[in-house]
Amino acid sequence: xxxxxxxxxxxxxxxxxxxxxxxxxxxxxxxxxxxxxxxxxxxxxxxxxxxxxxxxxxxxxxxxxxxxxxxxxxxxxxxxxxxxxxxxxxxxxxxxxxxxxxxxxxxxxxxxxxxxxxxxxxxxxxxxxxxxxxxxxxxxxxxxxxxxxxxxxxxxxxxxxxxxxxxxxxxxxxxxxxxxxxxxxxxxxxxxxxxxxxxxxxxxxxxxxxxxxxxxxxxxxxxxxxxxxxxxxxxxxxxxxxxxxxxxxxxxxxxxxxxxxxxxxxxxxxxxxxxxxxxxxxxxxxxxxxxxx
Numbered sequence: 001x002x003x004x005x006x007x008x009x010x011x012x013x014x015x016x017x018x019x020x021x022x023x024x025x026x027x028x029x030x031x032x033x034x035x036x037x038x039x040x041x042x043x044x045x046x047x048x049x050x051x052x053x054x055x056x057x058x059x060x061x062x063x064x065x066x067x068x069x070x071x072x073x074x075x076x077x078x079x080x081x082x083x084x085x086x087x088x089x090x091x092x093x094x095x096x097x098x099x100x101x102x103x104x105x106x107x108x109x110x111x112x113x114x115x116x117x118x119x120x121x122x123x124x125x126x127x128x129x130x131x132x133x134x135x136x137x138x139x140x141x142x143x144x145x146x147x148x149x150x151x152x153x154x155x156x157x158x159x160x161x162x163x164x165x166x167x168x169x170x171x172x173x174x175x176x177x178x179x180x181x182x183x184x185x186x187x188x189x190x191x192x193x194x195x196x197x198x199x200x201x202x203x204x205x206x207x208x209x210x211x212x213x214x215x216x217x218x219x220x221x222x223x224x225x226x227x228x229x230x231x232x233x234x235x236x237x238x239x240x241x242x243x244x245x246x247x248x249x250x251x252x253x254x255x256x257x258x259x260x261x262x263x264x265x266x267x268x269x270x271x272x273x274x275x276x277x278x279x280x281x282x283x284x285x286x287x288x289x290x291x292x293x
Contacts, residue, residue, distance in 0.1 A: 038069040039112040043098070043217035044090035070109060077106040078120070088215040097136045098125040100215040102155075113137060121155035123212045125235075126170075142191040143176035151235070152183075153212070163191045168204045168238055204238035205286035213237060218262050219269075226255040226277050234288065236266040244291040252279075252290070 045066060070076075070091065080086035080103030089101040095112050105120025113134040115122065124136060126147050138145040138154045142163040145154050150170025156163050165174055166188040174181045174189055181197055183189050188200045202208065216236050221229055230252065234241040243249040255277055261269035270288070274281045280293040 037072045037112075038094070039072050040070040040091040040093050040099070040109055042066050042068045042070065042089070043092050044088070044100075044215060046086075046088045046215065072109060072111050075106065075108045076101060078103050080104050086211075086214075088211070090215050090217045092217075093136060095134065095136060096127065098127075098217070099123070099136075100125075100212060102211050102215070110139070114139060116140075117154055117156050119156055119158060119160075121153055121211075123151070123153045123215070125151045142193065143174045145172055145174050147172045150185075153209075161193050165189045165191075166202050166208070168202075168209065169235075203286065206238075209238055213265050213267055216266050219266075221257045221259065221261055221273070224257050225253050226257060226273070227252040229257060229273060230270075230288070230290070233266050233270045237270075239283065239286055239288045241288050242290070244289070248279075248290060248292065252277075 043066060076089060076091075078087040078089055078101045086103035088103060091099050091101075093099060093112055099115065100123040101107060102121040102123070105122065106118040107120075107122060108116040108118065110116055114137050116139045122138060124138065124147060126136065126149055135146050135148065140154065140156050140163045141160045142156075145152070145165055148171055150172055151168040152170070152172050153166045153168070154163065155166075165172060165183060167183045167185055169185050171182060171184045174183070174191065176191065177195075181189055183199075186201055186204060188202050190198045190200065192198075213236055219229075219232060227249065230241055233239070243252070257273060257277070259276070261273065264272065271281070274290070278293065280291045282289050
């Protein structure tokens with residue numbers, strides 16, 4: 001859809017409305033300049049039942065849809081739980097990073113290079129081929145997370161007592177009170193309020209990443225080479241892509257796709273596209289094998 005400014009229409013809402021009970025997500029801000037700088041664009045909203053904007057003057061809501069632009073200072077929150085469907089949101093920062101919000105998450109977009117995590121989890125995909133200039137920082141009560149061409153998740157528990165950083169690709173650094181720690185692909189760091197830090201491991205294709213796949217923005221595959229699509233799938237799922245031989249890999253780069261996978265998650269779209277391309281595939285232990293039928 002065409003990109004357009006968000007519609008700043010106000011609607012009355014109940015003062016007792018709780019964030020945790022929302023089935024979707026809403027946005028709010030504290031103070032907004034007369035001409036706010038647009039720093040992000042909505043790429044996906046899922047399970048939204050209440051969307052809105054709130055400030056001290058209007059105490060109201062406004063509709064936000066895919067393609068809307070978000071200003072610096074805006075607050076985002078996703079709902080879900082308590083019998084409500086999960087609300088998820090994906091935005092694209094003007095610096096190039098894809099940021100996804102899990103259900104029951106609250107953040108503030110401080111600037112194009114700074115996001116404040118107040119509750120829940122965010123996933124950042126910073127394609128190393130896109131030079132954003134200043135890497136996006138995820139600010140939490142227990143430390144600041146920075147990346148270098150990577151995919152990672154930052155999760156803050158409901159009482160802000162623990163921050164967990166999981167790296168799916170690349171590397172990240174975490175700083176707090178003059179101390180710093182680094183984590184690479186397949187590693188996780190857990191920071192506690194008492195200052196302790198523990199390390200662990202995580203499989204880039206593990207089930208813990210499923211919510212990220214569900215929050216992936218739709219991909220326009222019309223005219224896209226099959227090989228590019230498969231590498232996108234691998235990046236979204238954490239799978240390793242392996243061709244039967246180099247000749248098949250070269251052929252996949254020449255096959256152009258037509259149609260759409262809108263409405264399908266990446267892990268659902270892969271079978272549809274591959275079968276339509278006349279190839280065979282199987283998934284074993286996080287490896288996607290492509291072969292001739």
